[in-house]
Amino acid sequence: MRIKSPWLCWKILINKEGMPTKILDHKRFATKIKEVDDCSIQEAAKFLQQGELVAFPTETVYGLGADGLNAEAVKKIFIAKGRPQDNPLILHIHNLQWLGKLGYVAKDSLFLAEKLWPGPMTMVLYKKDLVPDIVTANGDTVGIRMPSHPVAARLIDAADTPIAAPSANVSGRPSPTNAQDVFDDLNGKIPIVLDGGDSSIGIESTVIDMSQKPYTILRPGYYTKEDFELFVDEVQYDKSILKEGEIPKSPGQKYKHYAPKATTVAYVGTSDEKFQKMNQSAKRKRTGVLCFEENKEKFPAAKEILVMGKSSDVESMAHHLFRYLREMDKRQVDQILVEGLPEKGIGIGVMNRLRKACGGKVKIFES
Ligand code: TXA
Ligand code: MG
Secondary structure (H helix, E strand, O other), X not given: OOOOOOOOOOEEEEOOOOOEEEEOOOOXXXXXXXXXXXXXXXXXXXXXXXXXXXXXXXXXXXXXEEEOOOHHHHHHHHHHHOOOOOOOOEEEOOOOHHHHHHEOOOHHHHHHHHHHOOOOEEEEEEEOOOOOOOOOOOOOEEEEEOOOOHHHHHHHHHHXXXXXXXXXXXXXXXXXXXXXXXXXXXXXXXOEEEEOOOOOOOOOOEEEEOOOOOEEEXXXXXXXXXXXXXXOOOEEEOHHHHOOOOOOOOHHHHOOOOOOOOEEEXXXXXXXXXXXXXXXXXXXXXXXXXXXXXXXXXXXXOOEEEEOOOOOOHHHHHHHHHHHHHHHHHOOOOEEEEEEOOOOOHHHHHHHHHHHHOOOOEEEOOO
């Protein structure tokens, strides 16, 4: 299939030091949201092979992909997202043969891969020379994941290369969980968004550092410490995940993240005082509330209310959180108040995202 050439090219600008710098013109493409079929998958794979970016669905969140073995293509990811250069990218693969080509795989890593892939787990391993330095931000380890979304698998297979892909949002914004959210952030910067419907999980993969013992969860997610410990010994959470103020081991965890435009505050607990405080705050500003099903009548002062599911259903909260933060921005509220959960199991991953969306503004009440 012939790919139409993009209508604008690279721009050459002169930087502060008087040197020419090449930047990607952000109005370069007429971005299309494409329904998934053999034709659109082939078209997207061709773009990847030609060194362009393509957004695609995964079971966690949508990814912004480039050919992971092409350093020039990977550079475009950092430009399109406005992503700090010291934040490494995950390589997405669709079969285990690639694992050994990209990283040094010990017995435990292979066992985890066989048990938990395809799925929402990213393993950090020592990298092999095939992996370009830009992917690992010049580090000696690489993050590798085999997504379970069939469209992601078909795309990686068709492109016949590992796909480097961060979440397909502009850096700092909540990760996109559907094609429209990607379009809202990246319209004009990429040729294609493959539309695979809503991401089922809704928060990004669990990142586990398998390069040394004890194995360390660098970013919590759907798979928990307990899930990993079914298969390997000695798994711990990075200290920064359970305790505020610690410096995270993973570069990506130190940045401001997942933040909607409106000021966001989390309220955890079930006491009457919590609901009183939320309503008092909601009276002062145009407020959107993300709440649990059983509490939806408790926010008379809120202008907008979106229900994330029952408080007992952590997976439903994960599924809805990013999407509803973005939805509240569209509804132009001044602040978003979100009910939080105890930090247990998947709740650790969900609260990790919510804490970052709130810039640490989390109020704890009695339960
Ligand atoms: O679910 C996901 O993981 C999604 C989908 C698209 O696969 N991707 C994603 O990528 O969330 P990104 O770039 O938004 O987040 C990757 C995280 C960052 O926190 C990054 O610092 C960390 O993984 N990471 C990647 N490579 C690493 C490495 N070699 N060592 C430590 N952390 C790494
Ligand atoms: Mg991200």
